[in-house]
Amino acid sequence: MLRITDLKIDNKSLGDKFLLVDISPAYEYKDGERQDTVSGYKYNSSYEK
Numbered sequence: 001m002l003r004i005t006d007l008k009i010d011n012k013s014l015g016d017k018f019l020l021v022d023i024s025p026a027y028e029y030k031d032g033e034r035q036d037t038v039s040g041y042k043y044n045s046s047y048e049k
Helices: none
Strands: 017-030 033-048
16 A cells, blocks of 8 residues: 655656646635635646656
């Protein structure tokens, strides 16, 4: 069984080329409802071997 603690994340395992795919806003939530306040950004990326 693979455990999350067994993963080794380094340059060799990620790949040779980093590709930024998308940037999207992360909104603040209060009582389960989304607010208009942007609290940060989410970066989607891909790694090419």
